[in-house]
Amino acid sequence: MTPNLLQAFAILSMLCCSTTAQSYNDTKTLINDLMGTYNKKVRPVETVSEVLNVSLTFYLSSIISFDEQEESLTTAGYLRILWKDRSLVWQTSQYNGVAMMFVPQDDIWKPDISLRNSFSTFTGLGSSYQNVIVENDGTVYWDPFQVMKSTCSVDITYYPYDTQECTIKLITWSYTKDDVNLLSHSGIIKSDYSESSTWNLVKSTFEVDNDIIASITYTLTLERKPRFYVFNMILPVILLSILNLFTFVLPLSSGERASYGITVFLSLVVYLTLVAAEFPKNSDTASHLAVWLIIMVSLSTLAVILTIIEARMVSRDEGNHPIGKYYRKFYGIVMYLRCKSCKKRVNRVESKVASSKQDIISSYSDEEFNPDLKWKDITDAMDYVFFLGIVIFTILITLILLLMLMFNADKVTGGYSSYEQ
Known part of the structure; x- marks a missing residue:
């Protein structure tokens, strides 16, 4: 086969096997179509009575500090929060196969999850420059990285071999159990956790409570490194x-x-x-x-x-x-305890040989035999x-x-x- 035929065959193969690539305009069109009529103030459900399920997982990165004086715990990590937004559903075939898009977190509705037992300031999760990931079936992935400073009661009974149990309580501040239902299946994930130089993280648990206000409480059991x-x-x-x-x-x-x-x-x-x-x-x-x-x-x-x-x-x-006699009696008891009685007593008490403990004590406490005390x-x-x-x-x-x-x-x-x- 000549070189010209080989080149023609290669070009033909590329043309046959090529697929239409997703372009900037496809994503732009998708965002304009979805966000043009989108209202982030409305909870994204079909009916008002529908409860929106929000799944939450805490990826702990590090324990920054534990201040016994302030009774506060500072941790760093990010939350994997996901829910389904029914207003952000599209058919991928209509947008050249686009199945995912990035949207600034402040441009869509999101649950107002906040730290309930905050030590200092009350702030929301994430920042305006962070994006959320939206899939074509309406699933929204929000991963806000957060440094959380929470209150923690201190028990110093066994200091410095003490253990402390600190809680991080996250709640939906505005919504009740009829609006938002929090879910968690994994609790705290420590795959990216960096060991603290002062504390060992020996246990972590979580508890979901959707009785009145949806909340998740994470409990960290910390053991101090005493060296x-x-x-x-x-x-x-x-x-x-x-x-x-x-x-x-x-x-x-x-x-x-x-x-x-x-x-x-x-x-x-x-x-x-x-x-x-x-x-x-x-x-x-x-x-x-x-x-x-x-x-x-x-x-x-x-x-x-x-x-x-x-x-x-x-x-x-x-x-x-x-x-006095009581001092002499005390001196005699001490001499007996110091086991100095036998030899000295024979020299000082010539014919009287003590045959008991009381005799030894008496000989040292008697003024007659200790005139120079x-x-x-x-x-x-x-x-x-x-x-x-x-x-x-x-x-x-x-x-x-x-x-x-x-x-x-x-x-x-x-x-x-x-x-x-």
Whole structure:
């Protein structure tokens, strides 16, 4: 076959197989025909009594912020809203196969869906520059992207291992259940969701309510990521509480115990202020962490008070202020607890060998066998008891706090699968 015949055959094949392309004029004619008599103020139904079904799906993009002080949640995403507009139906054969067109959202009727629990301003969805997609059977697709700031009640009981449940309630502001019926089959879609650096989204649910006014309520269950708060808040406070324990290890004779205790007290108060700054001022619940900090501050205050009392006691003169029998009895009990009785008692009580606990305690609390007992010995015994008491109490309170926080964290993560719908 010659080249000229091949070229002629190729041109003939192109002409036979070509189809008529949709042109600009076809779409222009379609829009003019449909929009010429269109009234966006009228609900697009055949009869006034007909209820218009509007389907809504929320595509969550990100959690921008969660402000505990304001008790507000800011999220970003877009809504897939679709309905059938009976005034926007056409036959594709009449417009050269045009089956879809783009129309500015403000040029057609659309449901006035709004955020019911808005935190700041009340605004409609979308923007004037956004378009809607209209198919030839009248189906309208509206995808308004929105940054929504909604109110959210805060529960700080288990801070920083807390979970928060926040709702995003969307309603048709003007229409009742007899006009518009909201539907949702998918709830929140997280295919485009970007993970927050502060919160884990552990669960999301939705509820449709068309009793009086059509509404859809989305509920987000958020779990705080505690690592930042553990390293920058909890661990420093635990270390400060350990310093608080050693208040009674520092000798009274150094003259620095009171200033040491006050320094630890002020440090705990600073951290208490930092924690309180994270909490909402109108919260109805108290944080376990804040209660624990108050207990530590109270212990530090008590340590300073006891230090001042001991400093007053150690300066007493035994001649003017004899050591009473109750102090001696207390000293004897402490000596028994410190297990220093056996060897010293044999040297000081020659022929009397103690055969019981009461004998040991009596030998140290009896003035006859302890004529040189000083007020310094009493304060040393008090330091021993106070140190043991504050250590046991601090460890007990700290373990209770950590167990409560960890138990709540396990309960939350164990109750929900990752990104459960």
